[in-house]
Amino acid sequence: MPIVTIQTVADYARVSRATVSRVLNNNPKVDSEIRERVLQAVEILGYQPNRVARRLRTQSRDVIGVIISDIQNPHFTSIIRGIEDVAYVRQMNIVLCNSDEDSSKLQTYLRVMQAESVAGLIVVPTHADQEREALQSIQRNGIPIILLDREIEGFEVDSVQVDHRHGAYEAVAHLIRLGRRRIGIIYNDFSTGWQRYQGYIDALNEAHIPIDRTLVKTSDHKRESSYDRTRELMALPVPPDALFTAFNLVTLGALHVLHELGARVPQDVALVGFDDMPWADELFSPLTAVAQPTYELGQTAARLLLRRLNTPDAPFQNEILPTQLIVRQSCGSAL
Amino acid sequence: MPIVTIQTVADYARVSRATVSRVLNNNPKVDSEIRERVLQAVEILGYQPNRVARRLRTQSRDVIGVIISDIQNPHFTSIIRGIEDVAYVRQMNIVLCNSDEDSSKLQTYLRVMQAESVAGLIVVPTHADQEREALQSIQRNGIPIILLDREIEGFEVDSVQVDHRHGAYEAVAHLIRLGRRRIGIIYNDFSTGWQRYQGYIDALNEAHIPIDRTLVKTSDHKRESSYDRTRELMALPVPPDALFTAFNLVTLGALHVLHELGARVPQDVALVGFDDMPWADELFSPLTAVAQPTYELGQTAARLLLRRLNTPDAPFQNEILPTQLIVRQSCGSAL
DNA sequence: CTGAAAGCGCTTACAG
DNA sequence: CTGAAAGCGCTTACAG
Structure with a gap:
């Protein structure tokens, strides 16, 4: 383990460590001949300035x-x-x-x-x-x-x-425009989830659709949880005719349930997800989604x-x- | 920006820096009373030892x-x-x-x-x-x-x-066992891709199926490339009845083509991919895949x-x- | 233009 | 058990 430090280079180039440092930091006032010598030494010795030392010294x-x-x-x-x-x-x-x-x-x-x-x-x-x-x-x-x-x-x-709220609003408004009225939502209780829920409310309010609490579910970040919530929604006496899944993992869980149930998407239930995914097009129902940049x-x-x-x-x-x-x-x- | 260093702590606890360091490094030979004093100072001052300095000094x-x-x-x-x-x-x-x-x-x-x-x-x-x-x-x-x-x-x-080679072998052997004979492959030219290709050969050899070079394609790591290769395969006078896509991005590209073409999977063409994906089950055809750990x-x-x-x-x-x-x-x- | 010296924040033999 | 001192690998005023 050949430890080549700035001293090694200095010795090799027959200059002081200060000069080596100056050359490496492009300090202009170094004689060009000496600069060359140092650069060569650096090259030959394969010197890599130690960043840890540099960081400590310069407090950079x-x-x-x-x-x-x-x-x-x-x-x-x-x-x-x-x-x-x-x-x-x-x-x-x-x-x-x-x-x-x-x-x-x-x-x-x-x-x-x-x-x-x-x-x-x-x-x-x-x-x-x-x-x-x-x-x-x-x-x-x-x-x-x-x-x-x-x-x-x-x-x-x-x-x-x-803009979580507006993004969610657009998604739900899209569903409403397509004639859906019983729109289920699954969101999580992070600030993002909460904002997306607000967007859902905004869209329903705008269309004068009353909020049905039984259609509103929260889920944690595990896929299993969203699976369960979707199951619950679909088991309702009058199941939703659309689902707004407020983040990508939830969407996957919901899709899984719909698949298992043999529900036709979108005929039986329409689906919009928050978060686009690179493979959204290859899903068993190509996913309409709120894409985040x-x-x-x-x-x-x-x-x-x-x-x-x-x-x-x-x-x-x-x-x-x-x-x-x-x-x-x-x-x-x-x- | 209150810079609290080991010196600050030492002053506060009325000991030397060495002692502070010893306490923090759990050196047993420190008087318990002094240890307490130091610990308290550390607590009160919210001292965080500087890792950069530590790393430089200990060469750790x-x-x-x-x-x-x-x-x-x-x-x-x-x-x-x-x-x-x-x-x-x-x-x-x-x-x-x-x-x-x-x-x-x-x-x-x-x-x-x-x-x-x-x-x-x-x-x-x-x-x-x-x-x-x-x-x-x-x-x-x-x-x-x-x-x-x-x-x-x-x-x-x-x-x-x-074990790329064996994994690929299993995938292709699976296809053969299901009666497929014209098995297309798309792989890349990294060492992994090459090994997977070997596994493909192994399976075909074992079944005495001659290698048809027109069914063998290489693709780079971009999805578009695998899209194009799949198009080429499917445009063959006698298209493949199965596809082995040797890594996940390729699989996505291939799926896209099959979807576009309206090909029925697996009736028209069967598909195995290398790399499992968390959403493999939700794809328009739930994907049989070689899962890597x-x-x-x-x-x-x-x-x-x-x-x-x-x-x-x-x-x-x-x-x-x-x-x-x-x-x-x-x-x-x-x- | 160049070098000797100080110092960044730590740790650790070395004395005592 | 504790402190003074040296040193990790750098950079940068300070002299000259």
């Missing part, structure tokens, strides 16, 4: 911490890609952690990130109440935080999310972070990105 | 570098989850990079990882020939490497992969790395994990 921060809640969910996967792409051009690295919707795991990671002196944090909170304080304290310590996807009430930060969510989060690092005192910014309803066949009509 | 390595080729592919996503889970219990962090199947990007990341003094690297190579040297040089510098999913000829390392792949890679770190001189280990054929309806029979 070139790592972005990212904490998401479910790395197996394509939604987040695409977000990460967006973050990574903007980080790459800025020569920043990302340390990725998966909280697994577990608040204590998230808080552990928060501590780690702080100890790693990350430049800033992009985080998808899981349980606002338990995490608010830890997050705020990190922010107070000068590490900027960008909230992604979910909000935390009473916590002033930069954030990006999608996931890649842009990631990009925007990263950009907000970069901006905050440049101008720490800028007012907080809350970006809301639009969704897009992609009409396929699961509701019965292109519109 | 507690970061695992992971370079995968496509973070949006569920295959890798599940692998990452496996890695992360074993890293978490060891209190190690992972730095994740996405090479995007781009060899120069991968090499950039390799340099970064080295400069970050990672404990070791888990990497999915993309173009063996271009990366062999860089990888070997890192290994020579004492940073262990675990190759994941794909091999590099003539490079001795620890590695994990799945992706989570275990990740776990195994991480464990191999940990083992190598413990015993640097152990002989190299090449783990081959078994696949499992999951029979659904796309081939026409549960068998």
Whole structure:
């Protein structure tokens, strides 16, 4: 294990460590001949400046911490890609952690990130109440935080999310326009789910359709749960003629039930899901879905972070990105 | 930005930095009264030891570098989850990079990882020939490497992969057993694709079915490419009566074509895919697939790395994990 | 233009 | 049991 440090290079090039450092940092006032000698030494020795040492010395921060809640969910996967792409051009690295919707795991990671002196944090909170304080304290310590996807009430930060409420409204309005009246909904109790539920209400209200509580279900993030909720809905004396599934895993669970039941989609029950999926077209009923600009969510989060690092005192910014309803066949009509 | 360092704590507790450090590192020979005082100071000041400094000083390595080729592919996503889970219990962090199947990007990341003094690297190579040297040089510098999913000829390392050849053999043998004879294949030219192709050959040979070159197609990692290849296969004077699609993106492309063509699956053409997908059951034809133990792949890679770190001189280990054929309806029979 | 020296925040022999 | 001192690999005022 040949440890080549800046000293090795300095010795080889017969200069001081300071000079080597200057050359590597493109300090202009280095004699061109010496510069050459150093560069050659670097080349020959295959020297890689130690980033850990550099980071400690310059107190520079070139790592972005990212904490998401479910790395197996394509939604987040695409977000990460967006973050990574903007980080790459800025020569920043990302340390990725998966909280697994577990608040204590998230808080552990928060501590780690702080100890790693990350430049800033992009985080998808899981349980606002338990995490608010830890997050705020990190922010107070000068590490900027960008909230992604979910909000935390009473916590002033930069954030990006999608217009959940309007997206959901469009989805449900689409169903209503196609003549559906008994529209079941399955959502989760994160802030996103709640907002999507509001959009559902908006659409029903607009059409003067009374809210039937028996058609409203909440589910956790497990697919089994949405499976059960869908079963319950379909077992109603008068089952729904349409379903609005408020996130991708729920949609999968619901589809499974409909398939099992031999329900015809959309004839017996129409279906719109929140979250588009790359394979939406290949599903047994090509899925009409509210597509989120996931890649842009990631990009925007990263950009907000970069901006905050440049101008720490800028007012907080809350970006809301639009969704897009992609009409396929699961509701019965292109519109 | 209140910077609380070990000195702050030492002052507060009226001891030396050395003592604070000892307390934090659970050094037993610290007076219990003093220990208490330090612990209290730590608590009150909210002190987080700076990991960057610690890492530099102890030359400790507690970061695992992971370079995968496509973070949006569920295959890798599940692998990452496996890695992360074993890293978490060891209190190690992972730095994740996405090479995007781009060899120069991968090499950039390799340099970064080295400069970050990672404990070791888990990497999915993309173009063996271009990366062999860089990888070997890192290994020579004492940073262990675990190759994941794909091999590099003539490079001795620890590695994990799945039994691609046998998995493919089983898939194709399944088709043959169901009476299919004109079996098309679409694979890619990574080492994995090549091995899967061998499995296809094995099954045909065993059944004494001659290889028809017109039924053999290669595709890159883009879905469009597999779309085109499937179109070509289906446009043959005598189209195939079965398709073996050798990785998940290809399967999606093929399904799309079959859907467009109105082909009945499995009546007109049976389909087996390599790679299972969480939504395989909800596809328009529930997919019979060769499932890879992706989570275990990740776990195994991480464990191999940990083992190598413990015993640097152990002989190299090449783990081959078994696949499992999951029979659904796309081939026409549960068998 | 170049080098000696200080210091980033830790840890750990070495004395005592 | 505790502290003073050295040092991990860098960078950067400060002299010259």
